[in-house]
Amino acid sequence: MNKEPVKVKEVEASQRANGFEEVVLGYTEQEALAEASRCLQCKNPVCSSGCPVGIDVKAFIGQIINKDFQGAYSTIRQKSNFPSICGRVCPAEYQCRKACILTKKGSPFASQRAINIHFLERFVGDYGSKNNAKTVVNQKPTTGNRKVAVVGSGPAGLCAAGELARSGLKVVIFEGLHKTGGVLRYGIPPFRLPRNILDFEIDQLKELGVEIVTNFIIGKTLSLQELFKEGFEAVFLGLGAGIPSFLGIPGENLCNIYSANEFLTRVNLMSAYKFPEFHTPVTVGRKMVVIGGGNTAMDAARVAIRLQKMNNIPGDTTIFYRRTETEMPARRLEIEHAKEEGVKIKVLTQPLSFSGNEAGCVEKIKSLECELGEPDSSGRRRPIPIKGSEFINDCDAAIVAVGLGANKILTSVTPELKTDKYGDVIVDPETMETSIKGVFAGGDIVGGEGTVIEAMGMAKKAAKGIIESLSKQGK
Amino acid sequence: MKIIETNTLLQALGVKIARLKVLAPAIAKKARPGQFIALMVSENGERIPLTIVENDIERGTITLIVQEIGLSTKLLGAMKAGESLYSVVGPLGHATEIKDYGKVIIIGGGVGIAEIYPVAKGLKSAGNRVETILGARTKDLLILEKELREVSDDVKIATDDGSYGQKGFVTDILKETLTQHPTSNSEYGLIYAVGPIPMMKAVSSVTKNFGIKTLVSLNALMVDATGMCGGCRVTVNGEVKFTCVDGPEFEAQGVDWQELEKRNKVYEDKEKHICRLKNIK
Ligand SMILES: Cc1cc2nc3c(=O)[nH]c(=O)nc-3n(C[C@H](O)[C@H](O)[C@H](O)COP(=O)(O)OP(=O)(O)OC[C@H]3O[C@@H](n4cnc5c(N)ncnc54)[C@H](O)[C@@H]3O)c2cc1C
Ligand SMILES: Cc1cc2nc3c(=O)[nH]c(=O)nc-3n(C[C@H](O)[C@H](O)[C@H](O)COP(=O)(O)OP(=O)(O)OC[C@H]3O[C@@H](n4cnc5c(N)ncnc54)[C@H](O)[C@@H]3O)c2cc1C
Ligand code: SF4
Ligand code: SF4
Ligand code: FES
Numbered sequence: 001m002n003k004e005p006v007k008v009k010e011v012e013a014s015q016r017a018n019g020f021e022e023v024v025l026g027y028t029e030q031e032a033l034a035e036a037s038r039c040l041q042c043k044n045p046v047c048s049s050g051c052p053v054g055i056d057v058k059a060f061i062g063q064i065i066n067k068d069f070q071g072a073y074s075t076i077r078q079k080s081n082f083p084s085i086c087g088r089v090c091p092a093e094y095q096c097r098k099a100c101i102l103t104k105k106g107s108p109f110a111s112q113r114a115i116n117i118h119f120l121e122r123f124v125g126d127y128g129s130k131n132n133a134k135t136v137v138n139q140k141p142t143t144g145n146r147k148v149a150v151v152g153s154g155p156a157g158l159c160a161a162g163e164l165a166r167s168g169l170k171v172v173i174f175e176g177l178h179k180t181g182g183v184l185r186y187g188i189p190p191f192r193l194p195r196n197i198l199d200f201e202i203d204q205l206k207e208l209g210v211e212i213v214t215n216f217i218i219g220k221t222l223s224l225q226e227l228f229k230e231g232f233e234a235v236f237l238g239l240g241a242g243i244p245s246f247l248g249i250p251g252e253n254l255c256n257i258y259s260a261n262e263f264l265t266r267v268n269l270m271s272a273y274k275f276p277e278f279h280t281p282v283t284v285g286r287k288m289v290v291i292g293g294g295n296t297a298m299d300a301a302r303v304a305i306r307l308q309k310m311n312n313i314p315g316d317t318t319i320f321y322r323r324t325e326t327e328m329p330a331r332r333l334e335i336e337h338a339k340e341e342g343v344k345i346k347v348l349t350q351p352l353s354f355s356g357n358e359a360g361c362v363e364k365i366k367s368l369e370c371e372l373g374e375p376d377s378s379g380r381r382r383p384i385p386i387k388g389s390e391f392i393n394d395c396d397a398a399i400v401a402v403g404l405g406a407n408k409i410l411t412s413v414t415p416e417l418k419t420d421k422y423g424d425v426i427v428d429p430e431t432m433e434t435s436i437k438g439v440f441a442g443g444d445i446v447g448g449e450g451t452v453i454e455a456m457g458m459a460k461k462a463a464k465g466i467i468e469s470l471s472k473q474g475k
Numbered sequence: 476m477k478i479i480e481t482n483t484l485l486q487a488l489g490v491k492i493a494r495l496k497v498l499a500p501a502i503a504k505k506a507r508p509g510q511f512i513a514l515m516v517s518e519n520g521e522r523i524p525l526t527i528v529e530n531d532i533e534r535g536t537i538t539l540i541v542q543e544i545g546l547s548t549k550l551l552g553a554m555k556a557g558e559s560l561y562s563v564v565g566p567l568g569h570a571t572e573i574k575d576y577g578k579v580i581i582i583g584g585g586v587g588i589a590e591i592y593p594v595a596k597g598l599k600s601a602g603n604r605v606e607t608i609l610g611a612r613t614k615d616l617l618i619l620e621k622e623l624r625e626v627s628d629d630v631k632i633a634t635d636d637g638s639y640g641q642k643g644f645v646t647d648i649l650k651e652t653l654t655q656h657p658t659s660n661s662e663y664g665l666i667y668a669v670g671p672i673p674m675m676k677a678v679s680s681v682t683k684n685f686g687i688k689t690l691v692s693l694n695a696l697m698v699d700a701t702g703m704c705g706g707c708r709v710t711v712n713g714e715v716k717f718t719c720v721d722g723p724e725f726e727a728q729g730v731d732w733q734e735l736e737k738r739n740k741v742y743e744d745k746e747k748h749i750c751r752l753k754n755i756k
Pocket of ligand 4: 038039040041042045046047048057058061099100101102115117
């Protein structure tokens, strides 16, 4: 008797575009109970195997059914430090929901009727933060007031800091930017992850005694070696993948062609959508083109169309993607949201070049049509450009969202920190320790562009590695 | 980051240049010539790049010299000693390679003179013979002459209107120097120029036919200044480089000046609009 999935309430599409308020409003208690009751509580559940950190999904849903929300919160908190964040951004339809028994076998992502695990997780996470359900410090502080440094305050850094502080270590987070959160602050827009949710989690860390130092770049303001001289006994690197890739096509340096990182940083970190109250400008075109098919492209397009409407320019933002919608790695929900908000999607399209006016500002984009060939190494079908199919579109602002490379600021000045050919830091997969003793790493700097939950999974493992290595030294 | 001292270095003919000393011990300790910081005046502010003109390790301060051209630099110039900046981060960018090149020519134009000062000082202390050329529109707009003389073996000055030093441009003096006794040109190991784009472009075209290594420090617009947005990208020898992490210094001959000039102007109307709104003259 599995009833229809409980639809989550969302802000009306026409209302969304004139602001940055959260779009998905989440379940009420009744809705959460109704959705939880759909779960079959399988004898040997497959859902947890889809979760990168192995959250006991069946258990926490069972606890919701018994209205034991506090219990559900601590079940999730055993594996994920930020359920309110993961409940909002986790690509569950490629992970736990896809594994859920209710998903049709072999489909590339979760079926509609799969249990809405992420919405339930968000409900429990928000319940936990509203009733500040504290997880008790699980261990006696065995390591005294020994100091550990965390570099980078993205999900990896924040998660590692919490784990280490809860084990009694004195933790200092060093963040290069003037605000913490990494991509959660500068990349993912507030209408997907409200800032108060992020700030709440960061305040929790401060309550645990974690010190946060912003405007401080390890590798520039202080070297990695100097951290040890300052008395830190171990270092966790959560540097992230922050270097934007470009297409490398002619005209790409024309004015008003942004990397998605620049466009999103101007808007999310520097609040350029409140110009001139905030001083950082951003160009809002009349015909904006976003190139790419991932979460970054969806976020950039949805920000672009909001900026257009907020500057009373008719919404005209188009995503160019060289494969088709099914191959898009973005969260399915965000693809739907983008379309509901008026974003157009042009599939099987490969940009060739940009052209601009006298002042050097972009005006046109020339592209080729593609068809799908055999699957490439990632298993996705390879886009093959069709010769002679060139076509031109107006484009007075473009956003290139085609991927991020490993952040090089620290690795480029620390030769003894071994990296692979992509610039990702090499770690011992068990302890997450790098080639430098006492230096551990996790998140996108290790795995390349990944997800928030994967970053946290690695951070937890690295924290365990640090705690064990310190207690060994401690004797 | 507290401002310890601030004074007006120059105010004439609509040009205002302020000098500030900022308390930033960690940055002061690590700063090397050619590096810069990115600062925000307030939480609403832009992140703007400024050269570290001097660093005092004992007092833990860095000196910034700022020409007030848009809103952010005007707000910065209006700040008083004792007030604090919202954020300062650095030292950023690659430091200048300070070694004994033999003879070097250092060229500064306008507020670029402040930007060449630490490089001249560093090269002088490394035993180079430092020949400095300073350029300004007119006598009243020339800054740091005394300071540059202290770190140079020879200083020549050009003003557009001839009101001080030689009439003309820094490139006129540069050509004279390189054509007087061409045989000794090989003793010049480096030419280093910072100033408005037209000046750096002209220096680059002069030194091209003398084959002397010429570096320029580019002033691309920046957002984060930590290599994560690509907004400061320039084309050098056909390759895309990020000014903030790959630069700010580049081989002058390879720079696509036209592209840089256009990219620097992209927010001009927005900048004028915000200045009017905030009725900042
Ligand atoms: C636009 C966008 C949307 C996304 N959407 C989703 C989504 O919906 N769901 C999902 O699961 N994932 C999403 N991702 C991916 C996810 O954000 C990343 O996998 C995750 O942020 C990685 O976390 P991290 O801590 O490793 O790195 P980051 O979040 O990149 O944080 C790294 C931090 O370290 C700082 N830093 C770097 N070097 C230094 C240094 N030397 N000294 C001091 N500080 C330093 C940086 O300033 C930054 O703050 C998205 C990514 C982007 C760009
Ligand atoms: C590595 C580096 C070091 C620098 N060092 C110094 C320094 O020591 N002293 C100093 O006074 N300035 C320096 N600059 C330039 C300084 O960053 C800009 O003047 C400042 O960002 C302008 O900000 P604003 O908001 O006041 O002006 P804006 O409102 O941003 O711009 C006002 C006008 O000036 C132009 N403009 C904006 N930024 C620049 C720029 N970077 N170069 C040239 N024109 C620009 C714009 O096109 C616009 O027309 C440096 C720049 C870089 C990249
Ligand atoms: S963290 Fe993500 S993958 Fe794991 S259970 Fe929650 S939503 Fe599913
Ligand atoms: S697999 Fe699906 S139905 Fe079964 S316990 Fe997990 S969430 Fe419930
Ligand atoms: S300013 Fe963003 S990469 Fe240089």
